Amino acid sequence: MIIFRLALKNVLKNANRSLLAILGMAIAAAIMTGSISMRTGYVNPAFLDYRRFMQADVVIYPKKLHVDPGAVRQRATEEWETVKYQPTFGSDLLSLEPRLADEGFLAPPGGDPDIDLAALRQALAGRANIAGVHPLFTIPAMLSAQGEGDAVPRFYRVPVRGEDVLAAKSWGGGPPIAGGRALVPVDEGSPHQSPQRFALVDARSKAHPQIPVGSQMKLFFPAVRREVAGRPVYDWSDLRAFTFTVVGHYQIPTGSSPLRTEEGLPVVDGQEGRSVIVPTYWDVPDILVPSQALAGVYRELGGTAQTRADQVGISLNSMYLAKQTAAELQQAFPNFGVYTVPNLVRLAGEGVRAIQTDSGDIRYERGRDQQMVLPADLSRTFIVLSFAIAGLLVATNMFILTAQRRQEIGILRAIGASSREVFTLILSEVIGLAVIGSLAGFLLIQLGVTFLLFFSKVSLAEAGLSTLAATAEVVGLSVLVAVLFGLLPAWEAARSTTAEVLRHE
Amino acid sequence: MSDRLATGRPAARGHGESYGYLKGKRVSEGYQPGDPILRGINLTKKFLVGDGVVAVREVTLDVMPGEFILVIGPSGCGKSTLLSLLGGLDRPTGGEVILEGRKYSRLDENGLARLRRTSVGFVFQFFNLLGDLTAAENVALPMRLIGLTDEEIHRRTEDLLGAVGMLERANHSPYELSGGEQQRVAAARALANQPKVVLADEPTGNLDRKNGLEVIKLFKRFNAERRQTFVVVTHDRTFAEFADRVVHMEDGRVIKVEGGAA
Amino acid sequence: MVGPGSNLRANWERLRVVRPLALRSLRTRWTGNGLIALAVALSVTVFILFSAYFAATQQAVARRVKPLDLPGDLVVRSTAPLGGGVLTALARQADVRTVRPAVSARLLTTFGETDVLGLDPALLASNQVTLTAGRAPAAAGEIMLPAETAARAGLKPGDVVGLSRVADGQVTGAQAVVVGLGQSRFGYFAGQALMAADGLMTAFALEPNVAVVQADEADNVFKVQRFVENLTGSGAATAGLRVVTARSPETMARSLVGGVFSSGRLAVLLAYIFATLGVLNVILLSFLQRKRPLGVLKALGFDNDDLQAYLLLEGTLMAVIGLLAGMIASGVLIRAFNRYTASSFLASAGSVVTAAVLSLALLYVASWLPITLTRRASVNALLQNRRVYLDSTSACAQCGRCGGF
Ligand SMILES: Nc1ncnc2c1ncn2[C@@H]1O[C@H](COP(=O)(O)OP(=O)(O)OP(=O)(O)O)[C@@H](O)[C@H]1O
Numbered sequence A: 001m002i003i004f005r006l007a008l009k010n011v012l013k014n015a016n017r018s019l020l021a022i023l024g025m026a027i028a029a030a031i032m033t034g035s036i037s038m039r040t041g042y043v044n045p046a047f048l049d050y051r052r053f054m055q056a057d058v059v060i061y062p063k064k065l066h067v068d069p070g071a072v073r074q075r076a077t078e079e080w081e082t083v084k085y086q087p088t089f090g091s092d093l094l095s096l097e098p099r100l101a102d103e104g105f106l107a108p109p110g111g112d113p114d115i116d117l118a119a120l121r122q123a124l125a126g127r128a129n130i131a132g133v134h135p136l137f138t139i140p141a142m143l144s145a146q147g148e149g150d151a152v153p154r155f156y157r158v159p160v161r162g163e164d165v166l167a168a169k170s171w172g173g174g175p176p177i178a179g180g181r182a183l184v185p186v187d188e189g190s191p192h193q194s195p196q197r198f199a200l201v202d203a204r205s206k207a208h209p210q211i212p213v214g215s216q217m218k219l220f221f222p223a224v225r226r227e228v229a230g231r232p233v234y235d236w237s238d239l240r241a242f243t244f245t246v247v248g249h250y251q252i253p254t255g256s257s258p259l260r261t262e263e264g265l266p267v268v269d270g271q272e273g274r275s276v277i278v279p280t281y282w283d284v285p286d287i288l289v290p291s292q293a294l295a296g297v298y299r300e301l302g303g304t305a306q307t308r309a310d311q312v313g314i315s316l317n318s319m320y321l322a323k324q325t326a327a328e329l330q331q332a333f334p335n336f337g338v339y340t341v342p343n344l345v346r347l348a349g350e351g352v353r354a355i356q357t358d359s360g361d362i363r364y365e366r367g368r369d370q371q372m373v374l375p376a377d378l379s380r381t382f383i384v385l386s387f388a389i390a391g392l393l394v395a396t397n398m399f400i401l402t403a404q405r406r407q408e409i410g411i412l413r414a415i416g417a418s419s420r421e422v423f424t425l426i427l428s429e430v431i432g433l434a435v436i437g438s439l440a441g442f443l444l445i446q447l448g449v450t451f452l453l454f455f456s457k458v459s460l461a462e463a464g465l466s467t468l469a470a471t472a473e474v475v476g477l478s479v480l481v482a483v484l485f486g487l488l489p490a491w492e493a494a495r496s497t498t499a500e501v502l503r504h505e
Numbered sequence B: 001m002s003d004r005l006a007t008g009r010p011a012a013r014g015h016g017e018s019y020g021y022l023k024g025k026r027v028s029e030g031y032q033p034g035d036p037i038l039r040g041i042n043l044t045k046k047f048l049v050g051d052g053v054v055a056v057r058e059v060t061l062d063v064m065p066g067e068f069i070l071v072i073g074p075s076g077c078g079k080s081t082l083l084s085l086l087g088g089l090d091r092p093t094g095g096e097v098i099l100e101g102r103k104y105s106r107l108d109e110n111g112l113a114r115l116r117r118t119s120v121g122f123v124f125q126f127f128n129l130l131g132d133l134t135a136a137e138n139v140a141l142p143m144r145l146i147g148l149t150d151e152e153i154h155r156r157t158e159d160l161l162g163a164v165g166m167l168e169r170a171n172h173s174p175y176e177l178s179g180g181e182q183q184r185v186a187a188a189r190a191l192a193n194q195p196k197v198v199l200a201d202e203p204t205g206n207l208d209r210k211n212g213l214e215v216i217k218l219f220k221r222f223n224a225e226r227r228q229t230f231v232v233v234t235h236d237r238t239f240a241e242f243a244d245r246v247v248h249m250e251d252g253r254v255i256k257v258e259g260g261a262a
Numbered sequence C: 001m002v003g004p005g006s007n008l009r010a011n012w013e014r015l016r017v018v019r020p021l022a023l024r025s026l027r028t029r030w031t032g033n034g035l036i037a038l039a040v041a042l043s044v045t046v047f048i049l050f051s052a053y054f055a056a057t058q059q060a061v062a063r064r065v066k067p068l069d070l071p072g073d074l075v076v077r078s079t080a081p082l083g084g085g086v087l088t089a090l091a092r093q094a095d096v097r098t099v100r101p102a103v104s105a106r107l108l109t110t111f112g113e114t115d116v117l118g119l120d121p122a123l124l125a126s127n128q129v130t131l132t133a134g135r136a137p138a139a140a141g142e143i144m145l146p147a148e149t150a151a152r153a154g155l156k157p158g159d160v161v162g163l164s165r166v167a168d169g170q171v172t173g174a175q176a177v178v179v180g181l182g183q184s185r186f187g188y189f190a191g192q193a194l195m196a197a198d199g200l201m202t203a204f205a206l207e208p209n210v211a212v213v214q215a216d217e218a219d220n221v222f223k224v225q226r227f228v229e230n231l232t233g234s235g236a237a238t239a240g241l242r243v244v245t246a247r248s249p250e251t252m253a254r255s256l257v258g259g260v261f262s263s264g265r266l267a268v269l270l271a272y273i274f275a276t277l278g279v280l281n282v283i284l285l286s287f288l289q290r291k292r293p294l295g296v297l298k299a300l301g302f303d304n305d306d307l308q309a310y311l312l313l314e315g316t317l318m319a320v321i322g323l324l325a326g327m328i329a330s331g332v333l334i335r336a337f338n339r340y341t342a343s344s345f346l347a348s349a350g351s352v353v354t355a356a357v358l359s360l361a362l363l364y365v366a367s368w369l370p371i372t373l374t375r376r377a378s379v380n381a382l383l384q385n386r387r388v389y390l391d392s393t394s395a396c397a398q399c400g401r402c403g404g405f
């Protein structure tokens, strides 16, 4: 027992060096905890606004457009080709990643041109964690709007999007509305009974002049020329006019960014001298109308019903299992691109920049210059690596600790401590440091994760269980590494004879 | 030449007279043979611990060439501190040390190192041989520093080890030597570059009487034969018979000087 | 002898003195030094393995990518009109044989929204356009549709289609007759309807925004590509200028793999940081254990540069051993992986050199603290095994909050 008391005293005495060892362990444990919680899934509030907007936790597109190097290298015959989305492609992808239509992207061969909804619904039936399937329907339209200084109305090409989510309030939190109100269920009323139609427009889009809340907006839709296998072919020489009342402006925040001038220089606050940070938004040109109303418009254009879609959102029961569910879906539909919304948005919408135009307005631009990719799962290597080297850090620290106390060890041995006892002394110190360090790192990250879990739909039991499992994994591994790396200095110290140690001084 | 002065570096190491420059000034000025070889003028050393410890107070000491000086005093009176000031191991808080006309205060760290290389030899109480090297290698090390040829080093090492009676143990590690033997090797190392001044801090402190006496006699022999100057700190008053002068210290001051012309 | 020559000589002399010392302490202090070598070896292995895996994946992906089919060797395109400057600059470039202006436009049509490519009639009539019905468009007002689009829209040769374009809020309309159905082989413009360039441009008052460039030799394609890219950089060209060649997908694939491996890069960086901290610890320890001998060396007349050379030499020797060990280990691992698994790692000389440079950098960063301590410590402090401080001014030592070393 005296040995352990001595160990504790030493740890306290060499506080700053012990701190270094603890820090090394803590960093490694933090990385590991982070990777583990990333592996399981997402906490519910992640990218809430996007998830509301896309009506989904997981989104499916008809083409797989991420590169998975591991898969390429296994399937040696797979040839990747450049694919461009046609203008008729109706999905958020094109506004998330305009270059997909512009320059194309690399995709594995054999993707489907669109998604057959009936087949998808059937394949999804009975799967765990699936709460709902929401195909995205848009109808292309021409907006006629009169901007400031325009003598006559001008025309702008806009997608009109069926929107349930802002109407249904089941998503928690308020809809992202900048002015006016959100769409509500009565707005959806049958177009035949109520001639009034309601819509939301983006608060910030520069794709067309801003339309004030409460004003009327004229939209021209192309007639449906034909329907082929549940998809319309529109005839733009036959336009039908519809009038909508703008009830509100929506906005989709993406975070914040330092404001820059057109030349790329930071904008500096004149008084405080600090650079200005502004919230950033995803400027989608889409006009949102209740999906029932949009279906009505589609019928009036001469269509019957769309049975195929270019984007399907899937809402989940538990966001905590989102990653796992997405992986399962990807496996079930190898030709589709399956993305969790947090992943998708992070990959595609990352780095939205705010730019101050010469007129003083703020414009948003996406800074990404690369095709979206899914990071390969290097997390295991990552964990092993960080621990091996954190272990090295601990080992070297222990060397210093023992070296600085050679005299003490010599005296201990001189007064009769066996080499086994010295060994135990050093090893218990190592383990103590490792446990403290890894617990500190673990707690730091896990507290944050657990905090977020509380605000999600994850049950307490589920959260508690996963936390316990992660604790066991992280702390267990840390101690293992520490013992492995503590053996060497402990052995060194135990080996040294009294005479050798006491020789000098 | 002016470039060299500006960088404060000697052209090459070794052989002699470039001990170092500081700020382009030659530090050796006006030294005449017959002047004191080593002078400590008003030396004061204050350590900033607690309220401050003054280890050496305004000590002035002139050491003539070829002199053998013994410094004696109670423990903690500042003997070791004084010696390290004289050897340039530490800098005084006040006063000046001059070796052959070279003022230490005008030398930078590397200048002092070069000075120690050639002009000052040290012998310590705890021998301080390098454990990684054999006895012969320990003795040869200072000669390597000044760039002597291997043959020259070999010749001189044998010479020195022979003189201290350690020739048979030349290839032994210090761990395999007794205290007295280690101290004799240390003495040989201190004398390797034929320094004008040898400073020894309690060289006999860790030895028994017989070995201690042997070491002092060794010093005396070098003092007599090679006209090397010795300043030896000791607790043992019986060594006074070997000394030209005995300096008594107490509480950081020189309280009495016995013998010699002074 | 003044100048770098003498400096070099002095350093050589220095090495001659400290070399035996350094070699000797390698032997006597093998555990600590072994740890340095181990840390270096680990990080070198991680680095080389990662680079080899990265290179192999990049090559594997690049090899699987189909080259693009283009109407020429290069296609230069822009979101805005190219402007005469770019076209004449291209035509004057020595390695260019022909430059054919073309135009790509998004039109709203009676068969839906579509992109239409206006090309030189010579290209339209070439064997790169495969017809399934009718003929290639030759004059204004003629259009050729992809067979699939025509089938969906229920169109056949002879039908008249309406085309319109929205720009700046204005709508311009025109008509065209479907003269042929088929497929162009221009993968980059896949799915686009084809028209004669002049006809399309006059119908909608368009300027060329595409240039189809033929180089004089296949070997010079890259040169021309560089030329256009430099045009963009110099600001002489319109914004959004892009060059597309048959190999563009390969370039894209390579950068894609780079994105995939970015987290791996972070891991490697972290490995190096941890290794540096570990080596720092070991060297610091070796300093702490050796204060006395270092003090002796100083007392004997070693100057600070000698001591630095001594400590660095010792560390460098260990780093070199670690480097060699790491190289051997990664070589063995790569061989084993390539032999017993489906993977193919590609070790490159570049990555080995980088690993070497990185591990030396690691060592020098880690040596900074002990070397500085050695330099700043007074001989007495070292000899008496006292604590030494980074800043030896009395104030720092007095405060002592850091505890010294
Ligand atoms: N580095 C230091 N820091 C603080 N105080 C010091 C230091 N070195 C010496 N002293 C103090 O200076 C005084 C003189 O010390 P010094 O070692 O010179 O004595 P000494 O005469 O050599 O004693 P001894 O005979 O015991 O060796 C002592 O009181 C000592 O505590």
Ligand SMILES: [Mg+2]
Pocket (backbone or CB within 6 Å): B079, B080, B081, B201
């Ligand atoms: Mg003393």
